[in-house]
Amino acid sequence: MPRAVAGPEIERLIQLLGRLPGLGPRSARRATLHLIKKRETLMAPLGLALQDVLGKIVECQVCGNVDVRDPCTVCTDHHREPGVIVVVAEVADLWALERANAINAKYHVLGGVLSPLDGVGPDDLNLTKLVTRVGAGGVEEVILALGATVDAQTTAHYVTDLLRETGVKVTRLAHGVPVGGELDHLDEGTLSAAIRARTVL
Amino acid sequence: MPRAVAGPEIERLIQLLGRLPGLGPRSARRATLHLIKKRETLMAPLGLALQDVLGKIVECQVCGNVDVRDPCTVCTDHHREPGVIVVVAEVADLWALERANAINAKYHVLGGVLSPLDGVGPDDLNLTKLVTRVGAGGVEEVILALGATVDAQTTAHYVTDLLRETGVKVTRLAHGVPVGGELDHLDEGTLSAAIRARTVL
Numbered sequence: 001m002p003r004a005v006a007g008p009e010i011e012r013l014i015q016l017l018g019r020l021p022g023l024g025p026r027s028a029r030r031a032t033l034h035l036i037k038k039r040e041t042l043m044a045p046l047g048l049a050l051q052d053v054l055g056k057i058v059e060c061q062v063c064g065n066v067d068v069r070d071p072c073t074v075c076t077d078h079h080r081e082p083g084v085i086v087v088v089a090e091v092a093d094l095w096a097l098e099r100a101n102a103i104n105a106k107y108h109v110l111g112g113v114l115s116p117l118d119g120v121g122p123d124d125l126n127l128t129k130l131v132t133r134v135g136a137g138g139v140e141e142v143i144l145a146l147g148a149t150v151d152a153q154t155t156a157h158y159v160t161d162l163l164r165e166t167g168v169k170v171t172r173l174a175h176g177v178p179v180g181g182e183l184d185h186l187d188e189g190t191l192s193a194a195i196r197a198r199t200v201l
Numbered sequence: 202m203p204r205a206v207a208g209p210e211i212e213r214l215i216q217l218l219g220r221l222p223g224l225g226p227r228s229a230r231r232a233t234l235h236l237i238k239k240r241e242t243l244m245a246p247l248g249l250a251l252q253d254v255l256g257k258i259v260e261c262q263v264c265g266n267v268d269v270r271d272p273c274t275v276c277t278d279h280h281r282e283p284g285v286i287v288v289v290a291e292v293a294d295l296w297a298l299e300r301a302n303a304i305n306a307k308y309h310v311l312g313g314v315l316s317p318l319d320g321v322g323p324d325d326l327n328l329t330k331l332v333t334r335v336g337a338g339g340v341e342e343v344i345l346a347l348g349a350t351v352d353a354q355t356t357a358h359y360v361t362d363l364l365r366e367t368g369v370k371v372t373r374l375a376h377g378v379p380v381g382g383e384l385d386h387l388d389e390g391t392l393s394a395a396i397r398a399r400t401v402l
Contacts, residue, residue: 003278005299007269009257013250019243020224020232027223029300033293034222036267039255042220047251049214050236054244056210057237066237068208077204092234098206099230 010036062133064109064126066091074107081105083140085133087159089113089152093145105143108133113146113155125155127162134166144172148189211237263334265310265327267292275308282306284341286334288360290314290353294346306344309334314347314356326356328363335367345373349390 004011010032018028035043053068060072067073074080074094084105088094094107110125134142142163146152160170175193177186186194205212211233219229236244254269261273268274275281275295285306289295295308311326335343343364347353361371376394378387387395 003280003299004274005266005296006274007257009250009253009269013247013254016243016247016250017221019239020218021235022228022232023221023223029296030223030293031221033296035251036254036258036292038220039258042217043251043255046214046217047248047255049210049217050244050248050251052210053214053237054240054248056208057240066207068210073205073207079204091237092231095206095230095234098204 060109062129063107064111064129065094065107066109079104083138084143085130085139085141086143086145087130088145089147089155093147097145103143108142110146110155110159113149113151114158115151122158127159130159131162131166134163134168139168141169141171144170146172148175261310263330264308265312265330266295266308267310280305283339285344286331286340286342287344287346288331289346290348290356294348298346304344309343311356311360314350314352315359316352323359328360331360332363332367335364335369340369342370342372345371347373349376 014028014032017023017031018025023031056068057066058070059066060070060075062071062075065072065074081104085108086103086105087108089110089112091109094109108130112120112125114120144156144159146156156172163170174197175190176197177194215229215233218224218232219226224232257269258267259271260267261271261276263272263276266273266275282305286309287304287306288309290311290313292310295310309331313321313326315321345357345360347357357373364371375398376391377398378395
């Protein structure tokens with residue numbers, strides 16, 4: 001905006017909202033105006049909710065999930081199958097699997113994947129606690145839900161090696177055609193994997 | 202999400218963020234995860250910025266704009282032409298005109314338009330202060346930037362009548378083809394208005 005139409009406090013709010021994924025500078029302005037308009041019913045509660053979460057947020061010492069309690073909501077949920085641990089790179093992946101209602105299991109969040117180029121080594125990932133959890137017994141299967149990038153695949157191999165001596169069954173997600181996806185938009189690697197893993201009808 | 206993957210504080214944050222324009226339930230989750238990840242550099246400053254704006258926000262007693270000071274940033278800007286007042290329905294319209302760098306003038310925010318159906322009458326709009334401002338002298342032109350809906354046009358007529366005895370020149374925005382717009386996407390009213398207001402090349 002060429003000239004200021006509001007004080008610096010408001011400009012700063014626009015700038016911070018514009019750093020959220022999905023909000024550009026223009027929608028950040030719209031969001032700010034909306035907040036100003038709904039200042040009692042939205043701006044005030046949102047400010048409090050942010051302070052509330054900020055003050056309580058902790059990393060779960062069992063699984064590496066981020067929550068307002070430790071152990072986290074997932075780890076303390078007794079309706080989940082305790083014998084299956086789904087290993088994910090990020091909390092976002094855990095949320096995505098839960099949104100899909102894909103499996104009723106426990107999770108383990110690595111906090112990233114191995115990436116020599118970015119300087120992420122085994123010590124930077126939440127691996128020691130995973131070995132401890134599996135070693136403590138009661139775990140029948142570890143599902144590696146780590147994506148299909150080179151770094152993720154490297155990480156999957158590394159975790160598999162790490163868990164080998166515990167004797168636990170280690171599996172990975174299937175590769176294939178995304179449900180609803182069109183063949184001619186898919187890369188060669190996915191198509192080859194889908195052919196190799198074809199199933200009988 | 203079928204089961205809770207995080208405590209109620211986090212779910213509440215997602216829900217509140219989802220009420221911002223431009224953010225649906227899914228992008229609110231993404232935004233929440235981003236905030237949790239950047240809790241020192243984004244979540245904390247955003248919480249403070251919201252509290253800061255919330256604590257300072259006031260309606261400008263001169264023009265009806267909303268800002269952290271009264272009179273507002275626009276009214277106290279001495280680089281603006283003081284003899285021209287642009288009348289807008291909402292603060293968002295003021296921001297839009299400023300973003301377009303359309304005019305270097307002062308503003309007057311009505312806080313809505315007349316709408317018998319929604320029970321919005323003249324007493325609900327910031328009209329008395331407009332008459333006072335114009336009556337105080339020094340104003341050469343009042344530009345009604347009120348949109349082209351029936352309610353907005355009714356409001357424009359009402360304001361014109363209201364200002365008639367002050368003798369001030371009252372103008373409205375031109376109707377016509379939006380810049381970059383295609384003719385076959387425009388409604389008949391706009392096309393007729395554009396023909397009537399055609400200009401010589």
